[in-house]
Amino acid sequence: xxxxxxxxxxxxxxxxxxxxxxxxxxxxxxxxxxxxxxxxxxxxxxxxxxxxxxxxxxxxxxxxxxxxxxxxxxxxxxxxxxxxxxxxxxxxxxxxxxxxxxxxxxxxxxxxxxxxxxxxxxxxxxxxxxxxxxxxxxxxxxxxxxxxxxxxxxxxxxxxxxxxxxxxxxxxxxxxxxxxxxxxxxxxxxxxxxxxxxxxxxxxxxxxxxxxxxxxxxxxxxxxxxxxxxxxxxxxxxxxxxxxxxxxxxxxxxxxxxxxxxxxxxxxxxxxxxxxxxxxxxxxxxxxxxxxxxxxxxxxxxxxxxxxxxxxxxxxxxxxxxx
Ligand code: PMV
Numbered sequence: 001x002x003x004x005x006x007x008x009x010x011x012x013x014x015x016x017x018x019x020x021x022x023x024x025x026x027x028x029x030x031x032x033x034x035x036x037x038x039x040x041x042x043x044x045x046x047x048x049x050x051x052x053x054x055x056x057x058x059x060x061x062x063x064x065x066x067x068x069x070x071x072x073x074x075x076x077x078x079x080x081x082x083x084x085x086x087x088x089x090x091x092x093x094x095x096x097x098x099x100x101x102x103x104x105x106x107x108x109x110x111x112x113x114x115x116x117x118x119x120x121x122x123x124x125x126x127x128x129x130x131x132x133x134x135x136x137x138x139x140x141x142x143x144x145x146x147x148x149x150x151x152x153x154x155x156x157x158x159x160x161x162x163x164x165x166x167x168x169x170x171x172x173x174x175x176x177x178x179x180x181x182x183x184x185x186x187x188x189x190x191x192x193x194x195x196x197x198x199x200x201x202x203x204x205x206x207x208x209x210x211x212x213x214x215x216x217x218x219x220x221x222x223x224x225x226x227x228x229x230x231x232x233x234x235x236x237x238x239x240x241x242x243x244x245x246x247x248x249x250x251x252x253x254x255x256x257x258x259x260x261x262x263x264x265x266x267x268x269x270x271x272x273x274x275x276x277x278x279x280x281x282x283x284x285x286x287x288x289x290x291x292x293x294x295x296x297x298x299x300x301x302x303x304x305x306x307x308x309x310x311x312x313x314x315x316x317x318x319x320x321x322x323x
Pocket of ligand 1: 012013015016017018032106138139140141190191194280281
């Protein structure tokens with residue numbers, strides 16, 4: 001029996017990934033930029049056992065079968081092929097953030113799975129190989145592998161589509177205040193969303209303009225220019241949701257409180273506070289700010305009707321071995 005445990009953080013996209021040029025390999029239509037979220041994490045233990053008849057998956061103490069298990073077995077198959085082994089594995093995963101709180105957990109889950117399973121199988125991949133492997137489980141997971149502020153260069157095939165760190169966590173002391181406005185599971189997940197992105201007449205314009213937004217965002221991070229960052233991440237989030245809302249079938253992830261927060265954030269910024277919003281494939285709002293104003297932001301967000309909870313994170317490190 002061979003066992004390894006890894007820990008990974010989820011990440012919040014500042015320039016979003018939406019739509020694939022290759023759905024099966026999860027090669028994205030455009031590059032993306034994110035920051036890892038310290039404070040939120042997934043810890044996964046993988047053990048390959050000759051006696052197991054099939055792979056087993058336990059998430060937060062509950063056995064998972066069906067599609068969820070299939071997605072994990074697909075990654076284990078890639079690892080088994082690399083390592084030249086046949087044993088089935090037991091996978092035990094725990095999130096320290098409330099599950100079903102509407103926080104995308106697949107990025108941290110597949111990043112931790114990629115590292116734990118490859119080490120348990122006796123294969124030590126490079127960071128690039130690990131990012132490519134995590135990408136196969138969930139595109140955004142490739143961005144949870146490197147540390148801090150991360151860019152996923154879209155590439156055109158399996159070999160050149162992976163993420164790299166553009167700045168370490170200590171480069172810029174930013175924070176994320178995640179305003180939970182709805183804790184249920186979303187009706188349409190991102191795998192289906194990527195698949196229909198091209199049905200929106202706006203997607204081609206969003207993709208064509210992506211290199212410009214990526215340049216502005218990367219520069220804003222490297223120069224620690226919050227005002228430039230605020231404008232580009234709100235534009236990028238709004239553009240992705242415009243595509244979602246105009247695809248077939250249309251995807252409307254926002255709730256009334258989501259829009260309330262957009263207005264509040266813009267008012268606060270107009271009054272001189274460094275704050276900006278971004279939203280993934282769900283109704284909850286990630287409010288990005290420098291860490292010195294995080295407490296104030298948390299307090300203000302909690303006063304908005306419809307905000308059920310606020311989770312706090314700072315910029316996180318790379319996926320790593322744990323215990
Ligand atoms: O990695 P996926 O397939 O769950 O897609 C993530 C999509 C968004 O969260 C909406 C954007 C992003 O870049 O993370």
